[in-house]
Amino acid sequence: MPLPKFDFIAPETLNEVYELLEKYGEKARLKAGGTDLLIKMNNRVVTPELLIGLKQIKSLDYIKYDEVEGLRIGATTTLSKISSDPLIKDKYPSISYAASVTATTHVRNSASVVGNLCNAAPSADNAPALLALDAKAELSSKKGSRVVRLEDFFKGPGLTCMERKEVFTELKVPVPKPNSMTIYKKISPRSKVDIAIVNVGVMVQLDGDSFKDMNIFLGAVAPIPVRAKEAEKVAKGAKVSEDIIYKIGKAASDGASPITDVRSSKEYRKLMVEILTRRAIFEAVSLIQMKR
Ligand SMILES: Cc1cc2nc3c(=O)[nH]c(=O)nc-3n(C[C@H](O)[C@H](O)[C@H](O)COP(=O)(O)OP(=O)(O)OC[C@H]3O[C@@H](n4cnc5c(N)ncnc54)[C@H](O)[C@@H]3O)c2cc1C
Numbered sequence: 001m002p003l004p005k006f007d008f009i010a011p012e013t014l015n016e017v018y019e020l021l022e023k024y025g026e027k028a029r030l031k032a033g034g035t036d037l038l039i040k041m042n043n044r045v046v047t048p049e050l051l052i053g054l055k056q057i058k059s060l061d062y063i064k065y066d067e068v069e070g071l072r073i074g075a076t077t078t079l080s081k082i083s084s085d086p087l088i089k090d091k092y093p094s095i096s097y098a099a100s101v102t103a104t105t106h107v108r109n110s111a112s113v114v115g116n117l118c119n120a121a122p123s124a125d126n127a128p129a130l131l132a133l134d135a136k137a138e139l140s141s142k143k144g145s146r147v148v149r150l151e152d153f154f155k156g157p158g159l160t161c162m163e164r165k166e167v168f169t170e171l172k173v174p175v176p177k178p179n180s181m182t183i184y185k186k187i188s189p190r191s192k193v194d195i196a197i198v199n200v201g202v203m204v205q206l207d208g209d210s211f212k213d214m215n216i217f218l219g220a221v222a223p224i225p226v227r228a229k230e231a232e233k234v235a236k237g238a239k240v241s242e243d244i245i246y247k248i249g250k251a252a253s254d255g256a257s258p259i260t261d262v263r264s265s266k267e268y269r270k271l272m273v274e275i276l277t278r279r280a281i282f283e284a285v286s287l288i289q290m291k292r
Helices: 014-027 037-042 079-084 086-091 093-100 113-119 127-132 229-235 242-255 266-291
Strands: 007-009 028-031 050-053 063-066 070-074 136-141 144-149 154-156 167-173 180-187 198-207 210-219
Touching: 014 028, 014 050, 014 136, 014 167, 028 037, 063 086, 070 086, 079 086, 079 093, 079 113, 086 093, 093 127, 093 180, 113 127, 113 167, 127 180, 127 198, 127 210, 180 266, 198 266, 210 229, 210 242, 210 266, 229 242, 242 266
Parallel strands: 007 050, 028 050
Antiparallel strands: 063 070, 070 167, 136 144, 136 167, 180 198, 198 210
């Protein structure tokens, strides 16, 4: 089926985008790489009259880092750039890895990490690791900008806290905590580039031989990526041991309520939550210990 008819404008400044969003409201959609949006249009899930292309706005394509603000990624930065960036590989390996296992090479060459988040699929590859790192979204409009924790960003499948007139302009990731490591794990039916049936982002911070802090986020087990709160409680302050890591994995699984769908049964998803969480923690602990 051909795409429905639409107009396309590719402004060179954000101010032009804000004006267009003010004028067209619900009738307009922003397009970054278009790898989600055009498929939805083809399937008539969305039928905007106007597409506003963001790729001509050169100031939205960047990766910046400093020791105070941490990592900042512009809205149109592609998954390919993120996965191959040496600084991200070094300081945020889980972000690099998640980007590298999202979709295929040709999709990653045009798709953005911000588009992946705005699409708000429960299985989005880039959400769990970014959530575990307490990343934030800068949302901008004609009225100004606000910064929202990614944890408060997702509202349902395909739904976010963004207003129609807002643009997700920058992804902000804090400087990693001392003695910490974040790991991303996914399992998918056919290959690692396939959509995840379960994915997990875990941030582990050690204090000597104990868990000082742990963030665990699970994808594809609920309408939005969710925090495994009970499992985090099991970890906090506990001495590192094989036994406790198994208990944390079990608590993450016990707290998850996935559904059965075409990709997996709920039982398999629960089992995979336990195994992936456990593996992520083991890997994080050994990488922190190796750095000492
Ligand atoms: C073959 C194929 C395989 C795929 N495999 C995977 C996979 O393994 N894992 C996975 O997670 N995803 C996968 N995807 C989905 C998709 O590639 C990603 O979600 C991608 O990162 C989307 O980015 P994009 O720049 O193309 O977004 P677009 O399609 O341009 O936009 C997606 C949505 O976000 C909105 N949007 C985009 N940028 C902004 C912005 N700056 N501010 C506000 N709203 C914005 C758009 O209006 C649209 O609603 C796959 C897609 C295809 C086609």
